[in-house]
Amino acid sequence: MAERAAARLREHTLGNPLHARALLANVPLPVLADSSLPLPVPSTYLRLFARRRHAATPAARRLAAACAVLGGPCPLHLAAAVATELGEPLTALEEAAAAGLLRELPGRMIDFPEPLARAAAYDGLGAGGRARLHLAAARVIDDPGAALRHRAAAAGGPDELLAEELVGYAAKAVQHGQWQESAAHLDLAAGLTESAARRDELRTAVLEHVLIGGDVLRATELATGLATEFATGSSTGLATELAAARNADPRPVRRYVLGRLALASGRFEEASELLTEAWRHREPAFAADVAEQLAWLKLVTGQRAAAVEWARRAIEQPIRGAVARPYDVLALGGAPSAGAPSDSLAAAVALLEQDAAEQAGAMLRRVVAAERKAGLPHHRLLATALLAVAEHEAARWEEAATRAGRALAEAAALGQRWLLPCLEVVCAAPLAARGRLDRALAHVAGARSTARGLRHVLGERQADLATALLTAGAEPPEGGDAFVPDPRPGRIEALIADGRLEEAEGALAAFGECGRSRRAGPRGQSERIRLEALLQAARNVPEAAEEGFSRALALVEREVSPLQEARVLLDLGRLLRRTGRRKAAAERLEAARAIFERLGACPLVDRCAHELAACGLEPPATVRLGLTPQELSTATLVASGLTNRQIARELLISVKTVEYHIGKIYTKLGIGSRVALAAKLAACGQTA
Template identity: 40%
Template sequence: MPAGPDPHFVSRERELAALHAALDRVRHGEPQLVLVNGPEGIGKTALVRRFLGQARRSRVLKASGDENEAALPYGVLEQLLSCSLDGSEPLAVGSAVLGHLGHLQTAGPVILVIDDAQWADRLSMQALTFVFRRLRVDRVFAIVVTRDPDDPRLPEGMRRVLHDGLTLRLTVGPLDAGELGLLCGRLGVAPLSSSAVERLRVHTGGNPLHARTLLEEVPAKALNNMDTALPAPRSYALLVLGRLAGCAEQARRLVEAASVLGMSCPVHTASALAGVTEPLPALEQAVAAGLLFEEQGVGGLLVRFPHPLTRASIYQNLGPARRARLHLGAANLPDNEFHRLRHRVRAAAGPDPRLAAELAGWARLQAAEGHWHASAEHLLQAAYLSDDLVDRGRLMAEAVGVLLLDGRVDEARGVLARLPAAAEPAVRAYAMGHLAAVSGHLAQARNLLTVAWEGLDHHVVPVIARRTARQLAVLDLMRARGGDAAAWAQRALRMATERPVSDFTVFTRLTGLCVSGAAGEALSLTRALPDPSLASPYELDALLGRGLLRTFTDDLPGALGDLRGVVMACRDRSIPFRILATAMLGQAEYRAGEWDDALVHTETAASLADDAEQFWIAPICHALAALVPASRGDRAHAEGHLRAAESRPAQSQSVAARVHTAYARALLSTGDADHTATVSALEPLFELGVHDIVHEPGIVPWHDLLVDALTALGERERAQATLDRRREAAEECGRHSVLAAVERNLGNLRAARHETRAAEEAFLDGLEHTAHVDAPFVRAVLLLHFGAFLRRSGRRSAAADRLRSARDDLVRLRAQPYLHRCDRELAACGYPVRDRRGLDPGDLTPQEHAVAQLVIRGMTNRQVAGELVVSIKTVEYHLGNIYAKTGVTSRTGLTAKLAAVRP
């Protein structure tokens, strides 16, 4: 976007007023996102440029997408931040952008402008999606300029943000006859008759670019002559080329070289390519002709075309031979490998097997670093440069897999439809199977991937073969077939020529073993792992798996150590890895009774999964995020996550997602003492027809909720049958947390049958199991049921002792439904509770709780912002509310206050 206002700008008063009103809101701490959209040449850029010229006392950061650099990782964000971001992942980059904005806005509002967003690189737009979703009280004004907010080149997350009800949408329309008359005056055109102006409006459709070109190039006499035909808007290129022809040779060569380098480039690069020894006089002439703008960049003087149509007109007029020579010349300029390959591709006149092989190799390096967008683009370019249709099919199928990893399902479907007829059946089956898996057609996906595995030559296409095995492993884990998942993951690992980058293959193998009853074997494979801070990517994958294993086998201190270390060490890892690590840490913290931390991490994981379009893990993240609010009686909060977890069609939900979601919903119903709803949520799990994940002890502990609900409803035979199966499996693997819940179930069932002595023995056996695992909620619920049983048996003093012990844990956890019941039981024992501290968690919102917990750990505001992926301003805002609600004025006071309500 060129600097400086356009002196020929007319009208747009309504749009300018809306932009200035939005900026006023930003000045008062209300961040704004504005979408400026409209067809090509309609004046979107001119509108924003005029606004920026009028926006005083604001810091402006500008960037523009470029069709030629759409695959350049972080090309747009590097324009904004003026630094290299290569190798980072969007979440880390988004966090850095939030921190940068927090620093800049201390001096006044910050305006971000992303022009031609449809051509922005995908990684930049993903990072900006994180940023836009996390602006709360910041003085940040973001303007996204694009032709169509539904353009599939925009990531789905960004499209959702642009369609959000909070986004201000300004659609720039055509100029009317009166506005075109004003444009004539601004251009110094001799007065036109009203008929001539109306003809100009109809002829150009009110498009300012086309109208201005005609007004500048066609004499007023001809415009007023209604018998003379006007040039068609498509002749715009001829008008641009006429200006170019009027320039001296040095200026022409400079402009032509710049057109090969993109919408913008450094002057010295364009002059070197053009062979122009004195670039400034040439640039001056090109600027005077309206062919280029100049602007000061971080590295020196830049040139930019005023409009994509201007550049396209010049570029297309070069002719194939000259265009190829210039691209080859650009490929030899000092630059990075991305640009060198891009120019060599542009210069290719036909198939080039050597270049195709280089592109494919570069694409695989990009994939290893998680740059899926660039990898897919290079694979497709390699495919079209291959002179072998079989090889082309392999490269296109590989690109399908990469596109799916990047969440670009529609594009993957389009590439799959273009696979050449000569593509090998097994290669086609892989691409179709991977697409089917992502689309939720699990049976079809497994059949196709099996065909692919059996038909592929693993030595000829090792990448596709390995991805087939890995996809089969993930698919079997989704289907709750852990043993098969572990076997497929092991095959994929054996096929790697070197230790792979963390891609969940090791994690999938360890998890598959665990959920199929082989947790001991899985743990034996993880004994020699280093500290997470010293781990390689391969070892981090294994540490993530071990953390989950320890969670499921009651080694909660070990699990927390592994998972906290992994989360701290994976700041620059792929988004899926960080999401999964954060979610698994939250799950372990929930079981360990560290609910405030669990809420922080599961909420963060769910938010990131949505924003990053990681739909395979998002339902599980939302189900985990519902556990703490469900246990605390925060129905609205829990229901929000449950609706998100259940939002996808039932047939596309994995078994793992269905089990986690059903458990969370049953937990919410249990807190409400709605036993019928608990049974309704859980009974369908018996129909899933698999054991792994669903019935393996310690994975998703839902059976105890069902047994207690059935017992409360008087369905004792069904409760006993369910309990017997659960107890046998739990005793076989020795899971103390599960056995404690089993004994609680047994105690309640025996009490319902009036077997008083046997019921008390079961409760006492359960307490012995709780001594082997520090699971406060499991222990508290057991003590609550035990105390209620003792009260009903007439032993009020003994009941009160158990209930007080339960209350200590429930107060700390702020498990309100259970705490209310505990206090009612104590009152019935003759010991009414006067200390109600546990019932009032300070009236803090979930976001305020998250900030408070991190602050009292000693984190600075900047560290809290990085942990929660929000801006520093947002942290300051929440902290101010926390101080007001708790009546303190310092971090020290806050720590003391929260410690006082947590015995």
């Protein structure tokens, strides 16, 4: 059973297993999942409610009927105005509550004891009685939309004037970002329209509005219904075939909407076929929307140049799509345009490229709020993902991880499958920064798996970039992506640590000359200088390295970029320790550790601890274990899984010295393996 169907069943029955089983035995699963269809009442409950109603007074029954039509919970005075010949409302409520028909809520509100009671009360009304009560409700209710819905429920057949009123209200709802409410009113209008052509036009609009409102799963249900309707009007021999194929409808506007649905659902080949056909027979009213959807399609399928071309076509159309964001495609496709709105995802991408994470974050918060008000979840989720990237860049990792995780869950619940790889990838970096590498790698693996299943080329590339970021020694793919932090600095550091200095120099030159290095601001400049200084230190030119670290530090100290400041302090402290200035080294390392601890950068806190141990600052564990500071530092790295060669590079000692220390450690602790060493350290509270 689909999750939505299960949720509807639970809401309708309040989880009562007897009633739930009765409905499952008699109601097809598609009906359970279709939120537009009311769920029936089990016969066992109908008999129970009928006995309650029979035992109630006439006034109580009339009040319950009015509440059923109004949809409860509702104000008592409103239900009394809808009911006829009620007498004293409070007396009628008391009698209805005593009979088990209604319950009183705070603030003179009334409701049924459970959802099944409301459905049973409504089903028990005759067609004429329901119509009269709906008309009475329409006269007394203040909400124009609700009044129209009551009038539609009371209609006994086609009513073109009422249908046009509903269409007018739907248009106003769209202006306030209420796409789902607009779709509901358009659906009612279609049911009141006698013209088959007009009815089909309205139902296509219903599908589009549900889809733009973000509910891809509901839109998929509607599309299946429309395909079946279209097939029913076709020749007998083709009806079955057409009902099975949602794409059989040849009308350009329907093909555009179905193509949009296919894209959001992650069916990219189908989307390409439908949108290309819709463009071939385009009409000015939706040409810009078709072009923009093709731009997004080309972007996610890895065709950046084509994506840029289609985005520009969308911009050139005389009638702009109200919900289209072609400038965002241009920015993400690497061809930003000066015409982008001042507050937009495109403008935020540019700010991130300029190393202005705080400004980008502030702008993206406004964009997210605007997209929420406009009722556009797909654009809001993308802006939310980029906001998480900006928060990661600003070292607010907990906020970033929480925000990205919520966006991922919402996209999955809505059926926005085309967004899932990107949102999975965005979750990874802030988790890794906090030391939760396993969870970060799981998100990347999930992104890659989803992307491969969808043939989502962009998603696979983002997963590759994230893998290179998390496993610093991996070769990253060329170019960058707005949703993944640049993995090249980590790669350069890994090359230097491995002694591959010529490769590191080449990678550093490429990092400084081209591509997406985000080096325009102080943080980016500091990062490039820090990497150059690391290379100088590895080549045993300590004076040049120290001078480089000092320049890098001057660019980011005084809270310009606390994370970058701490990174430079850590590297400078390592250099000072290596050149014998242990006291000065310890001062830098302590300062770095304090910043890392404040930011929650657990892996970097551990690195500072290792370096401080190597400086001779004796941690409490040395007393308990009987190890020297150098031995404890070595033991901690052994327990973390590093090889002897990697430990030598980390501590700037020879491999033979590492082997000597390990031998001494084993003797002192009375153990003979790395596994036993890890267990011993864990028992003493000294984590790797």
